[in-house]
Amino acid sequence: MNNTALILDPNDNVGVALSDLSPGQSVILKNQSIDIQDHVLAKHKFALQDFKVGDEILMYGTIVGEATKAIQKGGAITLENIHHKTKNYTLEPGIYNWKSPAITHWKDRTFLGYQRPDGQVGTANYWLVLPMVFCENTNVKLLQEAFENALGFAIPNPYEIQIKSLLEDWKQQKFTESVSRTSNTHKSKIFENLDGIRFLTHSMGCGGTRQDAESLCALLAGYIHHPNVAGATVLSLGCQNAQVSILQEKLKNLNSQKPLVICEQQQEGTTEQLITKAIHETFQGLIKANEYVRRPVPLDKLVIGLECGGSDGFSGISANPTLGQVSDWIVALGGTTILSEFPELCGAEQNLINRCTTPELAEKFVHLMEAYNAAAKRVGSGFDMNPSPGNIKDGLLTDAIKSCGAAKKGGTAPVTDVLDYTEYVKTPGLNLLCTPGNDVESTTGLAGSGANLILFTTGLGTPTGNPICPVIKVSSNTKVAERMPDIIDFSTGGIISGEDSIETAAEKLLDLIIEIASGKKLTKAEEKRNFDFIPWKRGVSL
Missing domain, CATH: 3.40.50 (Rossmann fold)
Known part of the structure; x- marks a missing residue:
């Protein structure tokens, strides 16, 4: 590659500076010598011909702009002399024949992934905790603090003791934290096949349009159905636009069979009752999620x-x-x-x-x-x-x-x-x-x-x-x-x-x-x- 400038397509009428160019400097492109007229910084473009007002600027073999001022050959292309323009398109497609690249080197390669019952394969194995509405963000954060504290982080939380008790009850194992995969990345030995618990918060779920709520439910369903997710805990207030029933319908449309813990605050009562239920049922979900192991795929x-x-x-x-x-x-x-x-x-x-x-x-x-x-x-x-x-x-x-x-x-x-x-x-x-x-x-x-x-x-x-x-x-x-x-x-x-x-x-x-x-x-x-x-x-x- 020319280390000073290049042209991206034979039909282009502008070049790209790969390094800073100065007035009087010459570059060779399209078998011609171009005398640079202005300072052209690396990454910016310069004219390969004289342009008059209205002339089209071509890059990648297509129209990317239009000259708004006369531009001298070798002159810098700037916002002062061009503006946005695109090529008109038609729904009548041209003939397209794809030549598939050689894949001999890759055809027998595999990666270690988590195979899900629905045929998807995860590159990670997470349990997901998410709210249906912004009203539950604080409770999601409470759960995050509790679980992350119990998994070795230093932020105190009143619910941490519940999780530690469950950990001790489960096979009488004491929680330890070890360095895994990288020197600064922690992973629990208790749930050795779990890559983590992920906690989402957002500003939606109510107060917007019904279409926004529908879209949010579809998005959250996609996250729960995702191959990197083993299961999810869903916190709902109860009265919001983004109803749990809409989420469940979206999951049904995806044929999703992921384990789902649903906790609705207006049904559960106090915050303590809500969080306690979420902790106990989520913990059972973590045990099941830990049964997945990476296999070559x-x-x-x-x-x-x-x-x-x-x-x-x-x-x-x-x-x-x-x-x-x-x-x-x-x-x-x-x-x-x-x-x-x-x-x-x-x-x-x-x-x-x-x-x-x-x-x-x-x-x-x-x-x-x-x-x-x-x-x-x-x-x-x-x-x-x-x-x-x-x-x-x-x-x-x-x-x-x-x-x-x-x-x-x-x-x-x-x-x-x-x-x-x-x-x-x-x-x-x-x-x-x-x-x-x-x-x-x-x-x-x-x-x-x-x-x-x-x-x-x-x-x-x-x-x-x-x-x-x-x-x-x-x-x-x-x-x-x-x-x-x-x-x-x-x-x-x-x-x-x-x-x-x-x-x-x-x-x-x-x-x-x-x-x-x-x-x-x-x-x-x-x-x-x-x-x-x-x-x-x-x-x-x-």
């Missing part, structure tokens, strides 16, 4: 969510294409990947339409995209306003530039299904999931749709994690990996420097995925307990 049991956040001008060149290669391998092996963040597919629509395996899927994708964008425009926004100040500062000037790079996470495989928010994955292959671009709302949705592991690319750095699903942070550049080693799990910076190809980086990443999916290593987000959970209200969130 093929890689087609992986369901990988594809996410990005804190993106930069290198994300679409290094980290996202690396995820795309991993996605193609998993799909070729018979596994499942899920590409999220619909505001960040704006400008990549035609490519994805062409890859849909049926006209109905293409129609659903376009309907979800257009309805979402229209909702944003009704309140004075739109997909074009998705890039954040950090994105723009580091080279992602328009949503189309950002989106065409973000779409690279989905590789080249055909689209086998299109899911609306809270729909649970059911079809192997590449799935598209309608979520916001908001990092936590999107990762929350990916886990709720069944991803048992999430790959998350970042160019600027972000600590986002998830309570039940390992989130592997993949940096687009070496600098952020070195500056934030406590949150970055894997760096693709070697692609920018020329030390790695996309394929070699993807091979290393898939090896890491197998290690984490097998429970042999924790992600940085798990080590730091970044357990982020924010349900998406179907309003405008880009």
